[in-house]
Amino acid sequence: MENGWFIWNLKNSFIVFLILFTILACNQKPPEKTRKVIYTQDLHSGDLVLRLGNGFFSNYFKQYASSEKKFSHVGILFIDHNQVFVYHTEASELTGIGKVKKELLSDFLTDIEVYEFYRLQYPDSILNAILLKAQRYYTSEIPFDTSFNSFDENELYCTELVANSINYACRDSVIKPTLVLNHQKIYALDDLYKHPNVYKIKTQK
Numbered sequence: 001m002e003n004g005w006f007i008w009n010l011k012n013s014f015i016v017f018l019i020l021f022t023i024l025a026c027n028q029k030p031p032e033k034t035r036k037v038i039y040t041q042d043l044h045s046g047d048l049v050l051r052l053g054n055g056f057f058s059n060y061f062k063q064y065a066s067s068e069k070k071f072s073h074v075g076i077l078f079i080d081h082n083q084v085f086v087y088h089t090e091a092s093e094l095t096g097i098g099k100v101k102k103e104l105l106s107d108f109l110t111d112i113e114v115y116e117f118y119r120l121q122y123p124d125s126i127l128n129a130i131l132l133k134a135q136r137y138y139t140s141e142i143p144f145d146t147s148f149n150s151f152d153e154n155e156l157y158c159t160e161l162v163a164n165s166i167n168y169a170c171r172d173s174v175i176k177p178t179l180v181l182n183h184q185k186i187y188a189l190d191d192l193y194k195h196p197n198v199y200k201i202k203t204q205k
Helices: 002-027 056-065 124-139 158-170 189-193
Strands: 048-051 073-080 083-091 098-104 115-120 179-181 184-186 198-201
Touching: 048 189, 056 179, 073 124, 073 158, 073 189, 083 124, 083 158, 098 124, 115 124, 115 189, 124 158, 158 189, 189 198
Parallel strands: none
Antiparallel strands: 048 073, 048 115, 073 083, 083 098, 115 198, 179 184
């Protein structure tokens, strides 16, 4: 009898706790995201933005995608009516599902502490072609490439999107994959921002 009462009481206590926890969780405000003031006057369409994300996989890619171990992700800037957008591709850390995105730079850099901008030294005609290719990837909703196959553009990972866009515009393989991962070559961040035709942009922070 005492055991039965104890179990009944335990079950009801757990239910009460669960209800209270649910109420508190629903009323609790999510942590506010920090938006930085980003000085965009020195940025051009076609510039690259590199960042170090805050997620688990960001730290993983930081270790393998750059000799400096400074960044984990990259995108291409597109300025339209004084608004700065970023073409990039990423996948959810929970589901592994993602696709090419176009989002505001301010959203791309929300809660980001480490980021830099780089400029491609190409004529405007080449830069426009780079953006056109990135835009086509976006409008085609190309999915994120979880297999990191650098030789199939039906799926794209972040550095592959940028490298493919540059190579398409230049009509040559000016960017080549040098990082070996799982016995296959992939495009590293080094292959992009340490290329001879790329230099860092000094902006205010």
